Amino acid sequence: MSTSTAPAPVPTVDDADLRRPDRSVSRRLLASELRLMTRDPMTLTFVLVFPIVTMLIIGGSFGTEPDEAFPINPAHWYVASYFTVVIGATGLIMLPVHIASYRERGVLRRFAAAGFPRWSFAAAQLVVGLVAIAVSGTALLAVAAPVYGVPDVEDPLRVVAGVAVASVAFVSIGVLLGTLLPSARAAQATGMLLFFPSFLLGVGGPPPSVMSDVLREIADVLPLALANQAIREPWLGLGDATGPLVAVAILALVATVLAGRRTAL
Template sequence: MSTETLTRPTPEAVPAVDVPTRRHRSATRRLVAAELRLLGRDPMTLTFVLVFPIVTMLIIGGSFGTTPDEVFPVNPSHWYVASYLTVVIGATGLIMLPVHIASYRERGVLRRFAASGFPRWSFALAQLVVGLVAIAIAGTLLLAVAAPVYGVPTVEDPIRAALGIVVGSVLFVSIGVLLGTLLPSARAAQAIGLLLFFPSFLLGVGGPPPAVMSPALRNIADWLPLAMANDTIRQPWLGIGNATGTLALVAALAVVATALAARRTAL
């Protein structure tokens, strides 16, 4: 009678299988993919992030001619083309994301995410990706429309302008996520978002130039987050300043807003 020797692999020979990590990564990818699919089905996105900035840019961009003067230090059309990229950022963070996330809370979707085993950070990451993708698509479309009409101004300082776009986008996407988790319903988010967006839009980005404003309005505009984000993009883009101090302030605000948003969206 023969005996067989059964050998067991040593612990070192057993491959490590990180099942929870793989499951979490797969679940997060599915969540991001689903949110991106929903992006193009939201009428608020199509209206305020894609259509509104383009239409208003086309109207106001041609209202002041193309010659620099004491009000506009550069071609006025280029001034507004550069500014309206910030309008896309503001519309995403103050209108699109708050309404989208508040509607999730209102319908209990976030509780279902938590019950389905999504990792705690997955929803915040998904909304960050959705917001940045929306800004990238809408910003590209805005410049594509502006190019044959007014021309796209040469970027004088590409690195600083790119940094301004990134930190401004992260700041307002985080603000949008935070607002969406704080407001009780989609209707409330829409009302508050519009109330925050339009004064910031008119005073700090897409309205009259600062030189024609009263001192009181200029002081208000200087401290609007959207106006500060606009300065970090427009000044290095058009070569009218480096906005170093403003960039540092916007970056600090982005860090704080991102931390608060991540804490609020923990499933």
């Protein structure tokens, strides 16, 4: 006697809901996605725990005095950098796995059959990704404050702009990857492959001054490294990072358009 696995539950829409504006239906989808995010071990591990633990370890490895490798307090250098790690982990690991698992189980087709607006899933994932970044980034700074101190923000407007465009860019990349990859396992493998080289070369690894010329050239063009420059340089007063900010803004625009098309129900 064979048994079958019951499909994953999907929020349903009754006739009364369909007569209401699309906004109320989409709100139910967003609330459901936010609940699922809090139960996802991938979120807790790679978006919340991993950046905090590695920041605590490497932030204390180079002391607190500027030297030839670091133009400022090394601990502050890594506190600012690891905010970008949160953004990268959300977009390259958490969201692709979550969305690919939906595709693998046919959940997206059931969303469409349930009557959700075409734009609702993409919008829900954007909000979920931004919420994950906000919560995990705040937790990172809260842990860093009593240990290393949070560096003063030298140029708040540019830092806010950098965080905003980087968050939208990588959340959109994550949504796009999740719709392209065939399974959650493939999404996890691809996400790890994209995340860790960028993390080590362009964000949370050794300082650029100790890397070879070839590695520095590679790091300079990695999207996550550009996002890090757009946030860290104005935060620490190391420059205005106009070039990286523009590059990440273009990436955000392209990725958002492509992700929106791929996730239309």
